[in-house]
Amino acid sequence: MDDGVGAERPxxxxxxxxxxQRAREWDVVDTVEAPELPGERSAFVALPGGALVVEExxxxxxxxxxxxxxxxxxxxxxxxxxxEGGLWAVGAKRVELVELPGVxxxxxxxxxxxxxxxxxxxxxxxxxxxxxxxxxxxxxxxRRVDGELWEVEAVRx
Numbered sequence: 001m002d003d004g005v006g007a008e009r010p011x012x013x014x015x016x017x018x019x020x021q022r023a024r025e026w027d028v029v030d031t032v033e034a035p036e037l038p039g040e041r042s043a044f045v046a047l048p049g050g051a052l053v054v055e056e057x058x059x060x061x062x063x064x065x066x067x068x069x070x071x072x073x074x075x076x077x078x079x080x081x082x083x084e085g086g087l088w089a090v091g092a093k094r095v096e097l098v099e100l101p102g103v104x105x106x107x108x109x110x111x112x113x114x115x116x117x118x119x120x121x122x123x124x125x126x127x128x129x130x131x132x133x134x135x136x137x138x139x140x141x142x143r144r145v146d147g148e149l150w151e152v153e154a155v156r157x
Contacts, residue, residue, distance in 0.1 A: 025091065025093065026091035026092060026093050027072055027076070027092060027093045027094055028068050028071045028072045028076075028092045028093075029089070029090070029091045029092075030067045030068065030070075030071070030089075030090055031067075031083075031089050031090070032064055032067040032080075032087070032088045032090060033086055033087060033088075034064065034086055034087075034088050035085060036086070037058050037061065037063060037064075037082075037086070037088065039057045039058050039082070040057075040081070040082045041056055041057050041079070041080065041081055041082070042056060042057030042058055042061045042078075042080035042081075042088075042090075043055040043056040043057060043077075043078070043080075044056075044057075044061050044064075044065070044077075044078055045075065045076070045077050045078075045095065045145050045146075045151065046068070046074040046075060046076050046077075046092075047074055047075055047097070047145075047149070048074050048075055048097075049074075050074070052065055053145050053146045057080070061078075061080065064088060064090045065078065067090055068090060068092040072092055072094065075094070075095050075096075075097045076092045076093060076094055076095055077092065077095050077151065078091065078092035079091055079092075095151045095152075095153075096151070096152045096153070097149055097151055098132050098133075098142070098149075098150055098152050099132075099148050099149055099150070100133075100142070103130060103150075104121065105121040105122040105144070106122055106143060106144045107121070107123070107141070107142070107143045107144075108121050108133065108140075108141070108142040108143075109139065109140070109141050109142075110130060110133045110139070110140045110142075111138070111140075111157065112134060112135065112136050112138070113137060113157050114136075133152065135154050137156060137157050138154045138155060138156055138157060139154070139155050140152060140153070141153050141154075141155075
């Protein structure tokens with residue numbers, strides 16, 4: 001393909017495709033007929049063993065969780081949105097869960113690189129250590145799911 005000045009453009013450029021691919025948000029997406037499920041939205045975490053920690057919406061979103069579990073074993077975080085009639089769309093992604101006994105707060109961010117470490121709890125810089133979250137060369141974010149159980153995400157620096 002000629003750009004008018006004699007240089008050939010790559011074929012992907014002609015279609016307007018630029019930049020990096022967006023990260024996939026969900027590992028599983030499904031629809032579920034659940035007309036008796038109240039509300040318009042649902043957010044929950046499915047724990048190993050089948051328990052559900054509901055963060056938003058109906059107190060018993062088991063039908064949504066069962067649809068996901070056909071393709072993805074717990075633990076996972078799921079969100080559901082009611083569509084027309086009693087149809088729900090549900091998306092879920094795998095999560096890592098760890099127990100952090102005695103740790104205060106609701107959200108933690110721990111970054112460590114070489115000899116430097118930064119710990120932030122609920123938006124405030126903190127001192128101390130959380131050995132279960134130590135991963136050199138990573139930023140580790142954790143948020144409390146229930147009691148001493150935390151959802152953990154690690155991103156390489």
